[in-house]
Each structure stands twice: as structure tokens, then as C-alpha cells.
Amino acid sequence: MHKIAIVVYPKFSLLDLSCMTEVFNSVNRNSPKYSVSIYSSEGGKCVSEDGLSIYTLSLQNNVSLNSYQTIIVMGGVGYEKASQDKTLIDRISSLNKNIRIVAICSGIFLLAYAGILRNKTVTTHWTCMPQFKKKFPKINISDKSLYIHDGNILSSAGGISGIDLAIYIVKYDFGKILADKTAKHLIILSDELNTSTNKSLSYINLKNSRFQKLLKLFHENLNITYSVEHLADTCHMSLRNFNRQFKKEFGVTPKKYLEIIRIEKSKELFNQNKHLSLEQVAYKCGFASSISFSRAFKRNMNITPKLYLQTL
Template identity: 35%
Template sequence: MHTVALVVFPQFQALSLSLGSVFECANLLLGDPAYAFRLVSEAGGAVMSSQGFSVNTEALDPAGYDTVIVSGYLEVGLPGQSLLECVLAASAQSWRVASLCTGVFVLAEAGVLAGKRATTHWLHAPAFKKRFPDIQLEEDRLFVVDGQVWTGAGMSAGVDMALAMVEHDLGTDLARRIARKLIIDQRRGGENSQLSALLELDPRSDRVQLTLAYARENLRSDLSVETLAEVARLSPRQFSRVFREETGQTPAKAIESLRVEAAKFMIETSRHPVEVVARETGFGDRERMRQAFLRAFGITPQSMRQAS
């Protein structure tokens, strides 16, 4: 059985606990306990979360676990030296070491990240780079895997990272079934950006949200104002006005952002020719996509692929 230990400490972020559901579902779907999930802390006993409730923990075992994950916490500060030493000792004996959000500061301070690539929540990236300038931080990644060390971004990324761990351990089919059981409509890989074009648009009404969801699922299709207005059940003129009021962008600009985001993901995670990427994301031809990339990122798709 694979033992997973989540290390918590006072004021840990409660959402860190959600990744445990992934391993729990793995056991349920397999009908056999593949994972043993443990909550651990430096001394064991009750530990207070950032939301004011306590959890019961076991004492952190310096002999290590199969996987040890350091949780995040709200304030960017560091636990005491004794906990850092315990984390370092356990990490040295564990098969896989991970952190979530600000937990990366603990791994870095303990010396676990020497010579490794890592990520953290974009909000804390400047503080991390200032404190640990010698560690290569990939601040726009959802999670980063470098050897046996895994580091994740914000709290929801913990579920994505845990799904990737299960996929690594037990295969893609099980990870997909877990995502379905947890009603996760889109599995995100480590290469995904922390910032989503849909999140940035942040529409208020159901009509505009539905239209954007339709657009994301149909990037190859005709996404003219007339088509989107029909999805929203508004006239083209009404739709354009409402869309701009809610998002601050024209429909055409928003659709380009969605297509650029999808194309960037394909460029970074596949070896498809640029022409195929342009076709699959709705740009139609490579020149239109090239111009959109220059507007969004200041570089061409070819340059982005060479740098990835």
C-alpha cells in the first residue's frame, strides 16, 4: 500500500485537505486500498486550520512515507527550525516529495529544492524569487514535476496534482474515473497556466457564461457575433452590448483570448505542426495565429515552442 502523508501546521489552508479525496476515490473505485492517507504534523495531536477548526494528526515520521506533501498556509512565513528538520528527514526517506501553494517555501528552506524547478501560487512568486533566487521558479505552471519532487500552485491545483500522481502510479483510466466521480469537467496538466482566460473575463449573467462555455468547447467552429448571440438567445446588437458591459471586451477579442490560451497549451504540450494547432483552435491559418500570439505574448508560436 502506498502511504501519502499531508503535513499540516497551525493556520494551514483547509482547502489543502481536498486532495485527500483523490486518493480516497482511488481506493473506492479499485475496491482495494491502494493508498493510505495520513494527516501528520510535527508533534501530532490537534492542529488548527486557517478557518478555525482543528484536525487530528499523527506525529511526522522522520523515516518517511511513499509520498509526503507539505500543505499551504495563508501567511508567507516559515515554521520553526525543528519542523524544517523533520520535513527534510522525511523527504530524504520518501519516494515522492511535494508541496502545495506556500508549502514550497518550507521545501526550499529545508533544502529539498536545491537544483530543482518549482512553482507556487502566482501571488507569492515575487516573494519566493526574492528569498530563493537560486531556485528556478516556473511561476505560471499549475504544478511542476522535477524528479521525485512535485510542487503545486494555488489550493485547487492540489486536486490536479493528486490526479496526476494517481495517473503516474496506477494509470490514466483510473485518474479519468476519479475525475468523473469528483465531477471535474476538465483535467488540467502541470503545463496549464494558473490564470485562465475565462476567469479573467468573469461574466456575471448565466447567458454570457453559457456563451463562453460554448465557445471554449467549439473553438474550431464559427464563433461570430451572430452565432454567439443565438446561443445567448439575444439579438446580435443586444448580445454585443451585454457582453461588453459584463466583460469589458468585445466578443471578438474574448474569443481570440480563448483561442490563444488553447493554442499556447497545444504548442507547449504537443509536437503538432503549427498549421494543425491553428486549425484545431479555430484560427484557420498560421498567420492569423502568429499575429494573435504577437499581440498576446510578444513572440511567435515558433519561438514559444523553441523555448518550451
Template identity: 35%
Template sequence: MQQSVKVIILLTESLSLFEYGCATELFALPRDEFPVWYTTETVSLTDTHYAGLSGESLMCRRVSALPPCDLLVVPSFRASVVDVPDIYLRELQQHHARGGRTISFCSGSFLLAAAGLLDNRVATTHWRYASALKAQFPYIQFRDDILYHYDGQVGCSAGSAAGIDLGIEVIRCDFGHEAANNVARRLVLPAHRSGGQSQFVAKPVSAGNTSLSKSLEWAVRNLSHTLTISDIAAKANMTRRTFDRQFKRSFRMTPGMWLTQRKLEMARQLLESTQLPVETVAMRAGFENAASLRISFKKHISVSPGTYRMQFGRYPAAEQHAAASVDTNSALSG
């Protein structure tokens, strides 16, 4: 039986209530719908009292060392590194050496970088701090074209709200696609925001009971390689030009991007929850064939469907390996 995941939220002298609120919403909020979940504690290594920007204050437990945990969350840190307290560096490095995972939101990446956790890793931060991060830490592989990056052990987000996207990805890795979808739905998140690998988490297709939302719900129920944007526009009783304009205004992406994401989302669900051959997964998810599915996976998720199934499938490793072998054999023959 799966066990709960121990999370520590670390407050530093640079407190941001929004990022801290995101961390607690994602990992500390009780969720009775799941049999196991996160057990979360907020601690500080340097203080017990933190003041907000409008007269509020926050109290937390001060510790001399980080309690053992599976996941360490750094909601924020000052975006200028001169003299980082040794206790921060020591505790983050020891946590990392023990195999613990670490993620940061927004400027929290500066602390991860100072501790060496981002050396030779892809990293990002808020665009306001990009130049400073690149200048101070030349050994990181900085990218300014992603919302977040998470490699399974270390992750950081480009901005405050992007921390939610990062948190949803961590939840998906820990508890699966369905759990991530449920949390996203509880948060009433908007449509998927493109900009990085592995961000295709199901989110509400639209708000309200409009013809646009109904047409998108219909499209998700009728995914196929023959489904076109013009078909969806016709279902909404709109011209293609009007549909494209309203869609971009509502979702800030093209309908084609949205449709590709829905197909990838369906494929991920099938790869995680079934042992169907990759060719069948491709057809059910709306791709023309397994080859087109593999191309989309490589482009948007950076792994093959077989590798993804081995990492996130719910079946035993031997059965997953058999499924991956079918995938590989199909690739060689195709």
C-alpha cells in the same frame, strides 16, 4: 502484485482546510474499485490541535519523527520563511534522502524550498507569493506559467485547486492512466486546464446532454488526422463561429487545444496499455504520422513516445525496451 502506497499528510502551523481536504480526497478516500490503493495517515510534528477559520477544529496525531512513507504531502505552509522549526527541515531532508517523494500544494512550496528540496528544480507557487518565493530562494528554477510541476520525486502546485491536478498526476504515475481517469471522473473535474507538462488526464468532455457535449463525445470516438474543428461544429449543428464562442465559454480554451489534448490522451493510453508500434499508435490517436506524434509529445509532455512507454507501460522492461527501439529506429529512418 502491486503494493499499496504509503502516504503521510503533514499538517503545519499554517492549516488550510481546503488544501487538506484536497489531499484527503485524493489519497485517503477509500476506493473499492481498485485492488490496491493508498494507505494514508495525517500527522503533525508540532501540535495536535488545529483551528479553522469559522470555529471548527481539527485533531491529529503528533509525532516526533515522520513515519516511513512513499509519499509526503504538505498541504500548506506560511508564505513567509523566517525561522522554520528545525524538526521540519530535518524530517523533510531525511525523508528525501531515503528516496521518499514529496509534494506540496500552493504555499506549501515554501517549506519544501526551506528544506532545500527545490534547489535547482523547477518550482511554482500561487501568484500572490511568487515574488517572495523567488526572492527568498534564488536557487530554484521558478516558473509562473505552469499549474504544477512534478518530476517523479518532488512536486508543487501553483494554487489550491491546482493541487488536485498535481494529485491526479501522482496517481497516474503510481497506478496508471485508467486509475487517474476514474479519480478525475469521481471528482467531476472540468475540462483539462492547460499550463504545464504532463497534465493531459482524461476528464469529462462536458456536462449535460447538450449538442456541444454530444459532438465532443463523437469527436473522441472518431479521432483521425482528417478530423477538423469544422467537422465537430457541424456535428453540433452550429456554425464554426458559434461553436468556437460556446466552446471557449464552457472550457476556457480553444477547440484546437482541446482536440490536441484528446489525441495525446489517447496516445498515452495506447503507449501505456499496448505494444503497438508508435506509427500505429499515432494513427489510432488521430495524428497524421509518428513524426507529428513525436513533435506533440516533445512540446507538451517533454519526452519521446518511446521514453514515455518505458516509464509508464505495463509490460516488462525488456518488452518496453524493444518497443522503444522500434521508435528510435523509426525516428532515424524518418
């Protein structure tokens, strides 16, 4: 049985966690191969950035993680505060060098603060790249891959790329047949499309898209209302062909794409200033009203903006 310890902290990403655990759980449905334990600094209830709680084991009283074969550190909006948690950083820095250490998204900051990334190449979410480069200029960080495996360190770009990394881990541990079977069960691609040209909503991939200028316009002018007809004209395409090609490229409609990045922007604004009104955030993110914004937020996050604010 391969023993995995997952490390979380207040305001960790539930998406990051579920991307990993769902893959390991899928493997275990056929034959138990992974044993997963979840730790936090204090133990007990740990609240995610989405407001949902999980129960965790404690890292207090000199608890060691060296009995595990793989340690996975989650990302999430709480990573900056977690980086100052002496217990968390001490546990990571004291890990044996033969242990596989995985960082999801902004979890890479904790590994950097723990001082275990010397001579390693890593990756993280595109929004974290500038801050990481500023704080750790001597650590090589790349935006060319969804995930990177360098020695005993693995890192992913965040979002749903955690699934790609988890499938890669299964393949590394138990071979391609089981990895493919697991991917098929989860209805995902198992072949390693581990390049920056993957279909993704992340901004770093726009340079490889046929819709480059259009998507750049989206990200830089979220407060503008766009009609699909206007977008099709901008791309010199018929409305029918534009919708078909856009969905083929990104897996969602143009309308849904805009909604997703607007919700992501709203979360960023809330995290920067939780005293902003719903009306202010709705306007800045291009929603017609606070009501339409709240409905879209609930539709995408399964939580209302007001409840989300209570978790900050």
C-alpha cells in the same frame, strides 16, 4: 498499499488538504490503494486558516517520516511561521532522496528552507512568486504550469490545482484508467490541462484570456462598483453574449468572479492587519456595506469574518 504522510501546521489551507484527500479517498472507494496519515509538529488539534480543526499525529520525539513513500506538505497563510518550526524543517530535510515529496501552494517554502530544492524547478501560487524569488533567488520557479514534477519533487500552484496534481499522482502510481475513473467520479477533467491557459481565477492566467484588459481592471480596482451592462460595453459585446462567453471562459458569472476575488483580497487585508474594521475592509474590497461584505464572506468561506479574524 501506498503510504502517504501529509504535513500540516497552524493556519494550513483546508482547501489544499481536501483537494488531495478527496482524490485519494475516491480511489480507495473502489479498492484500497492509499493509506493517509496527517502530521503536525506538536500533534493533536491543528486549526486551519478557515478556523476548522483536524486531529494530527506528532512529529516530536525524533519521529521519522522515512517509512512513507510520499510526503505532502500543505500550503496556507501560516507557512511563514511554519518555516521557522525547527521540528518541521528537520523532518523534511532528513527525508530519504527516494521519497516523493509534494508541496502544495506555499508549502514549497518549507521545502526551500529544508534545503532540498537544489537544481529543481518548482511552482507555487502566483501571489507567493515575488516573495519566493526574493528569498530563494537560486531556486528555479516557474509560473507556466499548474503543477511541476521534477525528480522526486512535485509542486502545485495552489487553489484547486491540487486536484489536478492529485489525479496526476494517481495516474503515475496506478495508470490512466484508474485516474480517469477517479476524475469521472469527482466530475473533473482528467486529461492533463497542465498549462497556464487553464480556466482559472489566478491572475497569472489573465494574459491568455480574451478578457485580459477587463480582468486586469477587476484586480487593480476592486473598490469600484461595476454594472454587467458596462462590462459588456467595455468588451464591445452584447449583454447576453458577454455573460455566456465569460462563464464559458471562467466557469462563473462576472458577478461571482468579482465576489470571489474581493473575498480573497479581504482575507489578504485581514492577514496583513487583523485590527482593520469590517467597514474598512468592505470599502477597500468594493462592497456596498459591512453587512453585504459579511454575507458574501460567509457564502464563500462558510465562516463569518469575525470568526475568521479569531483564527489569525
